[in-house]
């Protein structure tokens with residue numbers, strides 16, 4: 001069973017680090033429960049007329065294509081960014097980079113829910129004014145995560161499988177790399193997690 005083999009930490013590009021199995025199962029369960037408690041998951045409408053297939057909710061600042069606001073699309077206040085999530089982000093960043101991350105103060109979380117059909121096209125996370133690293137947590141179904149280059153949506157890119165409990169950090173020279181989720185792998189989540197589909201949480205620093 002390859003699911004039981006340890007997967008090594010991998011630096012895909014300078015500043016882009018995959019830390020497999022970083023969250024304990026209990027932490028994964030707690031995060032899933034926290035995500036269940038966030039109200040307001042919506043499909044985001046894009047200016048080009050498209051609608052994103054993921055359902056998202058934001059903490060701290062509301063992301064809209066292409067900027068951040070203090071109110072949601074419905075005009076209601078944005079859910080607060082919880083202190084414990086910042087602590088988790090600092091721990092994850094310190095482990096990914098192997099150096100203290102005490103100064104890392106994320107104030108945005110984007111929580112994305114992927115059903116079996118959802119995906120995310122290649123994009124840059126560039127609506128933040130800060131170039132501090134993005135810290136990503138994956139829960140539930142595994143996915144193919146495509147991590148590319150800072151110049152184009154095309155090659156070269158690397159596909160990595162992100163599984164429940166994995167952390168992925170991109171900062172430094174990789175902070176503005178194109179990335180996306182071509183597909184999830186439905187049915188791969190541990191049933192004991194109680195999540196059908198995939199959740200991804202990205203922490204960011206707004207610089208706002």
Ligand SMILES: O=C(O)CCC(=O)C(=O)O
Nearest residue numbers: 110112125145181200202
């Ligand atoms: O779901 C993922 O792993 C990536 C999500 C992402 O790129 C984003 O929310 O900007």
Ligand SMILES: [Fe+2]
Nearest residue numbers: 123124125179
């Ligand atoms: Fe992104």
